[in-house]
Amino acid sequence: MSDLYPIKKALISVSDKTGLKELCTALSSAGVELYSTRGTAKFLQESGLAVTAVESLTQYPEMMDGRVKTLHPRIFGGVLARREMASDMDEAKTHDVPLFDLVVVNLYPFHKYLKT
Numbered sequence: 001m002s003d004l005y006p007i008k009k010a011l012i013s014v015s016d017k018t019g020l021k022e023l024c025t026a027l028s029s030a031g032v033e034l035y036s037t038r039g040t041a042k043f044l045q046e047s048g049l050a051v052t053a054v055e056s057l058t059q060y061p062e063m064m065d066g067r068v069k070t071l072h073p074r075i076f077g078g079v080l081a082r083r084e085m086a087s088d089m090d091e092a093k094t095h096d097v098p099l100f101d102l103v104v105v106n107l108y109p110f111h112k113y114l115k116t
Helices: 020-029 038-046 054-058 073-080 086-094
Strands: 009-013 033-036 102-105
Touching (some): 009 020
């Protein structure tokens, strides 16, 4: 039995989008569903890729200038659900939580936002 499982859904939220188009094109070509935050979704859509905005999952808008966007049970549940635990899978199903197999993230440059 392999410890690997196929990647079906990817959650993507990046500040630095270098190489993102190429990565997501490859993922999409492999049949991976892409989910992302607003700015990343806009970039991917402009690159001709199909993507689902996380706001459509959470039914809650980004806030605090986009710094708060994925802090939601439907997002964290989809990342943290333990596939081998029936109770986690039952809860994910009950709450319609999509299971993310891959997370692509980098943080915005905090130093640019610090007051000196």
